Amino acid sequence: MSFVRFLARPMLASSFVLAGMDKLRNADDTATQLSPLLRRAAESLPFQTDEKVLARVIGGTQIGAGVFFALGKSARLAATILAVVSVLNSYVEWRSADISSVQARDARRKQLLKNVSLTGGVLLASVDTAGRPSLAWRAEHFAADAKKSAGHLAADAKKTTAKRLNKADKAVRKAVDHATGA
Known part of the structure; x- marks a missing residue:
């Protein structure tokens, strides 16, 4: 693994791991925020599950994929999972953001740009073959x-x-x- 990959993977993964930990700690808030999407997902599953459980699963998946990506283990698969989670997070944060003031709309736009940047980074990582x-x-x-x-x-x-x-x-x-x- 090159020196750049050695540094860049943990740096990129850190944001996802911390966000996943936050989702696990605040599963109620996450379930409320993700409610419209989680309700649809829960309905399509063959078994009954709670939105709070799905929120925890998403948080755990984000942590696991972030750790695997940071360590370089199955990095392309982990980056692909992180890209999917990032798109989901971007959509939910965009829809649930406060837009009542100019500052709030500006903050929402900045958050969206950050999420799009992170998604782009993990998409690039998902196709990185590390020279092989x-x-x-x-x-x-x-x-x-x-x-x-x-x-x-x-x-x-x-x-x-x-x-x-x-x-x-x-x-x-x-x-x-x-x-x-x-």
Whole structure:
């Protein structure tokens, strides 16, 4: 891991971890804030669950993904999860923000810009391969190499088979010529 990644991942993850801890500590407030979304999510689940429980799950997921991202363990997956959570948070904070005064609207805009910036950061991190090829690239090149190898094997087998058939044909003709006395 490069020095920049070593520093940048924990720096970017810290905001998400702290926000997740806040969501866990204040699950009632989080459930109230996320109520419209959590109600829809709770209805679509096959089992009954409380909005407060879903708020805690979101907070725990945010903490877990943030810690994994900071440590560089499954960093791309963790960054993708953080991006989804960040979009959710941005939407909820935008909708629930106070807009009664000019200062409140300005604060709402600044918060949205911060959230969009964080989302952009984790989206970039979600596609960062740390200088190594992605799994898709590796699979594509492995398939191309296997196809090339199979083609070479088939060509070699064809040549070998042709040589053996030619040899066998000559041997049979020689035996026939010898038997017929020609």
